[in-house]
Amino acid sequence: MDANEKKVRASFAKQGLMTTLGAEMISVQPGSVEIRCGFNAKFTQQNGFVHAGVITSILDSACGYAALSVAPAESEVLSVEFKVNFLAPAVGEAFVARAVVKRAGKTLTICSADAYAVNGGREKLIATMLATIMNIAEKAS
Amino acid sequence: MDANEKKVRASFAKQGLMTTLGAEMISVQPGSVEIRCGFNAKFTQQNGFVHAGVITSILDSACGYAALSVAPAESEVLSVEFKVNFLAPAVGEAFVARAVVKRAGKTLTICSADAYAVNGGREKLIATMLATIMNIAEKAS
Amino acid sequence: MDANEKKVRASFAKQGLMTTLGAEMISVQPGSVEIRCGFNAKFTQQNGFVHAGVITSILDSACGYAALSVAPAESEVLSVEFKVNFLAPAVGEAFVARAVVKRAGKTLTICSADAYAVNGGREKLIATMLATIMNIAEKAS
Amino acid sequence: MDANEKKVRASFAKQGLMTTLGAEMISVQPGSVEIRCGFNAKFTQQNGFVHAGVITSILDSACGYAALSVAPAESEVLSVEFKVNFLAPAVGEAFVARAVVKRAGKTLTICSADAYAVNGGREKLIATMLATIMNIAEKAS
Numbered sequence: 092m093d094a095n096e097k098k099v100r101a102s103f104a105k106q107g108l109m110t111t112l113g114a115e116m117i118s119v120q121p122g123s124v125e126i127r128c129g130f131n132a133k134f135t136q137q138n139g140f141v142h143a144g145v146i147t148s149i150l151d152s153a154c155g156y157a158a159l160s161v162a163p164a165e166s167e168v169l170s171v172e173f174k175v176n177f178l179a180p181a182v183g184e185a186f187v188a189r190a191v192v193k194r195a196g197k198t199l200t201i202c203s204a205d206a207y208a209v210n211g212g213r214e215k216l217i218a219t220m221l222a223t224i225m226n227i228a229e230k231a232s
Numbered sequence: 233m234d235a236n237e238k239k240v241r242a243s244f245a246k247q248g249l250m251t252t253l254g255a256e257m258i259s260v261q262p263g264s265v266e267i268r269c270g271f272n273a274k275f276t277q278q279n280g281f282v283h284a285g286v287i288t289s290i291l292d293s294a295c296g297y298a299a300l301s302v303a304p305a306e307s308e309v310l311s312v313e314f315k316v317n318f319l320a321p322a323v324g325e326a327f328v329a330r331a332v333v334k335r336a337g338k339t340l341t342i343c344s345a346d347a348y349a350v351n352g353g354r355e356k357l358i359a360t361m362l363a364t365i366m367n368i369a370e371k372a373s
Numbered sequence: 374m375d376a377n378e379k380k381v382r383a384s385f386a387k388q389g390l391m392t393t394l395g396a397e398m399i400s401v402q403p404g405s406v407e408i409r410c411g412f413n414a415k416f417t418q419q420n421g422f423v424h425a426g427v428i429t430s431i432l433d434s435a436c437g438y439a440a441l442s443v444a445p446a447e448s449e450v451l452s453v454e455f456k457v458n459f460l461a462p463a464v465g466e467a468f469v470a471r472a473v474v475k476r477a478g479k480t481l482t483i484c485s486a487d488a489y490a491v492n493g494g495r496e497k498l499i500a501t502m503l504a505t506i507m508n509i510a511e512k513a514s
Numbered sequence: 515m516d517a518n519e520k521k522v523r524a525s526f527a528k529q530g531l532m533t534t535l536g537a538e539m540i541s542v543q544p545g546s547v548e549i550r551c552g553f554n555a556k557f558t559q560q561n562g563f564v565h566a567g568v569i570t571s572i573l574d575s576a577c578g579y580a581a582l583s584v585a586p587a588e589s590e591v592l593s594v595e596f597k598v599n600f601l602a603p604a605v606g607e608a609f610v611a612r613a614v615v616k617r618a619g620k621t622l623t624i625c626s627a628d629a630y631a632v633n634g635g636r637e638k639l640i641a642t643m644l645a646t647i648m649n650i651a652e653k654a655s
Contacts, residue, residue, distance in 0.1 A: 107276035108283040135248035136293075142249040143311045144289025151284050152277075170284045171622060172646055174315035174456040174503055174597055176483045178476040193501060194460040198621065199594060199648070201458045201501070203485075219475060219483070221456055221503045223595055223646060225622070312481060313505055315456055315597040315644055317624045319617040334642060335601040339480065340453060340507070342599045342642070344626075360616060360624070362597055362644045364454055364505060366481070389558035390565040417530035418575075424531040425574050425593045430567025434559075452566045456597035 094164065095121065099156045102167075106152060114149055116156070122192040124156040129185045141181035143218075146188075150175060150204045150220040153190035158200035158224035161192055166226040171199070173222035181217050183208030190220075200224045235305065236262065240297045243308075247293060255290055257297070263333040265297040268350075270326045282322035284359075287329075291316060291345045291361040294331035299341035299365035302333055307367040312340070314363035322358050324349030331361075341365045376446065377403065381438045384449075388434060396431055398438070404474040406438040411467045423463035425500075428470075432457060432486045432502040435472035440482035440506035443474055448508040453481070455504035463499050465490030472502075482506045517587065518544065522579045525590075529575060537572055539579070545615040547579040550632075552608045564604035566641075569611075573598060573627045573643040576613035581623035581647035584615055589649040594622070596645035604640050606631030613643075623647045 092100070096119045103109060103116045103126075114128035126149045136142040151170055159168045190204035202222045207214040233241070237260045244250060244257045244267075255269035267290045277283040292311055300309045331345035343363045348355040374382070378401045385391060385398045385408075396410035408431045418424040433452055441450045472486035484504045489496040515523070519542045526532060526539045526549075537551035549572045559565040574593055582591045613627035625645045630637040 102278040105278040106283065107274050107280075108286060111274045133248050133252040137243040137246040139248075142247065142289060143292050143314075144285055145249060147288045147292075148283060148285025151288075167278075170318050172315065172317040172595065172624075173284075174313065176313040176475075176503060176505060177311050178483055193458075194498065201460055201595075203501070216476065219485070219503065221458060221501065223458060313454070313483075317616075317644060317646060319624060334599075335639065342454075342601060344642070357617065360626070360644065362599060362642065364599060384560040387560040388565065389556050389562075390568060393556045415530050415534045419525040419528040419590075421530075424529065424571060425596075426567055426571025427531060429570045429574070430565060433566050433570075449560075452600050454597065454599040455566075456595065458595040459593050 095160050099159050102159065103156060108148060109152060112145065112148065119160055122157060122161050123190065124153045124160060125187060125189045126153045127185055127187045130183060141186060143177055146181050146186060146206050146218050147175050149186065149188040150206050150218065151222065153188040153204050154202035154220060154222040155224055157190040157192050157202050161195045162226050165229050167229045169225045169227055171223040171225050173220050175218055175220045177218050179215060179217045181208055183210045185209040187214065198226055236301050240300050243300065244297060249289060250293060253286060253289065260301055263298060263302050264331065265294045265301060266328060266330045267294045268326055268328045271324060282327060284318055287322050287327060287347050287359050288316050290327065290329040291347050291359065292363065294329040294345050295343035295361060295363040296365055298331040298333050298343050302336045303367050306370050308370045310366045310368055312364040312366050314361050316359055316361045318359050320356060320358045322349055324351045326350040328355065339367055377442050381441050384441065385438060390430060391434060394427065394430065401442055404439060404443050405472065406435045406442060407469060407471045408435045409467055409469045412465060423468060425459055428463050428468060428488050428500050429457050431468065431470040432488050432500065435470040435486050436484035436502060436504040437506055439472040439474050439484050443477045444508050447511050449511045451507045451509055453505040453507050455502050457500055457502045459500050461497060461499045463490055465492045467491040469496065480508055518583050522582050525582065526579060531571060532575060535568065535571065542579065542583055545580060545584050546613065547576045547583060548610060548612045549576045550608055550610045553606060564609060566600055569604050569609060569629050569641050570598050572609065572611040573629050573641065576611040576627050577625035577643060577645040578647055580613040580615050580625050584618045585649050588652050590652045592648045592650055594646040594648050596643050598641055598643045600641050602638060602640045604631055606633045608632040610637065621649055
């Protein structure tokens with residue numbers, strides 16, 4: 092595991108929300124990240140589907156960590172903004188978010204990400220995100 | 233409590249995620265909704281602030297229910313898409329999302345919403361959303 | 374030229390703005406469209422680059438017509454909303470917008486599109502759009 | 515006219531697109547800007563309404579200049595990204611875009627803006643933008 096992947100995985104492990112959601116970081120490559128979480132009735136909306144905010148959460152973490160995977164060694168990242176389109180109900184046994192860097196700048200990195208519902212091993216596209224992430228100087232901690 | 237408020241509050245009560253977040257629906261008026269949740273370390277990102285996805289979740293529910301509060305009696309609502317800008321870290325004892333309808337159409341309703349961090353009774357603007365919500369025929373259940 | 378391409382090209386020809394910009398529809402396939410326009414000092418911002426609004430205009434038309442290319446025969450399309458990220462200054466001899474349909478629904482179609490600056494035959498990614506388009510019943514005219 | 519307003523108006527005057535659209539800067543206050551342009555058949559879409567890209571152009575310039583009106587003296591501004599919702603067809607004698615700063619940071623400024631169609635002196639809300647603008651060091655020129 093290289094230094095960037097180590098840094099990404101260490102930061103992910105500190106996200107209380109990802110632990111609470113039971114989310115796992117499946118893969119980290121330079122400029123791309125995959126996060127997966129299982130269905131849980133504790134995270135639903137009124138129809139029993141997974142809440143848009145939960146799908147957004149794994150998409151956002153995936154975008155942030157895709158950006159971090161190519162950021163300078165001394166940087167942390169921060170979500171400036173994102174847009175998400177919801178394409179189909181979040182119905183599935185599990186949900187996967189895959190983010191890629193579209194452009195990495197000195198200050199800002201732009202990522203896109205897709206979310207899929209997994210049913211019986213088959214994936215269906217359910218949401219897509221376009222996100223702006225900012226590099227900031229790492230805080231001593 | 234009028235019929236629309238009753239319908240909004242009943243739907244909110246069925247959102248597993250809102251229960252899990254400890255979120256409360258503070259106010260429902262025709263065309264506006266306020267949702268509040270307390271800080272909880274289970275919902276944080278890597279710096280111990282509340283995760284952007286959680287702030288997005290209460291903003292999204294607020295927008296959806298603001299739209300539902302003015303929708304035809306037989307309609308349900310669905311989030312088509314939203315954009316969120318994060319203006320300051322989500323640091324606070326509690327977080328409030330306030331949504332208003334900007335335009336209610338037959339099929340689509342556009343809402344804007346702001347999120348605030350509450351500290352010692354003072355509010356600070358931390359995020360703002362612009363959302364598109366769709367009216368759909370209510371499912372028999 | 375099939376019926377859908379004919380419909381797309383006929384509608385594009387009626388867009389006064391595309392004529393004014395000198396924009397051409399380079400290609401129409403089911404679910405994808407390419408539009409190109411040359412540099413013109415009449416469409417710049419304060420630094421002499423092409424204005425973000427012009428790049429947005431060809432991205433928006435590309436998304437709308439990608440959606441129309443797969444819409445029911447009796448439908449027109451309408452831009453509900455879009456988001457654009459600007460990745461590099463719009464400096465070039467010409468600009469190309471390429472849109473693809475990510476999901477075509479009965480009422481709403483979601484498209485993504487990228488814009489490129491062309492210099493000496495080489496393309497550089499300068500902007501990316503995520504758009505929501507609505508099918509509406511065609512007006513008799 | 516104070517130094518910031520002078521800087522904003524001088525930059526606006528250099529935007530070839532605004533001249534081409536016949537757009538005027540109606541008002542500049544610290545943190546808010548108003549731009550207006552008349553209807554012109556050269557800037558329409560297929561139904562004879564003003565093209566979404568034109569409404570976006572005046573919204574974008576309004577947001578950029580609202581940000582510039584509160585930026586440090588030595589800064590220029592750049593559009594990072596924006597989202598626009600279209601609420602009603604752009605039908606009118608003239609169109610007005612009004613932008614306000616929601617948060618001005620050292621690097622990034624977030625603005626919201628509304629666009630109105632003007633008919634017989636009455637205004638109708640037709641579009642709304644949420645935009646991220648970046649301060650950059652002014653280029654010597």
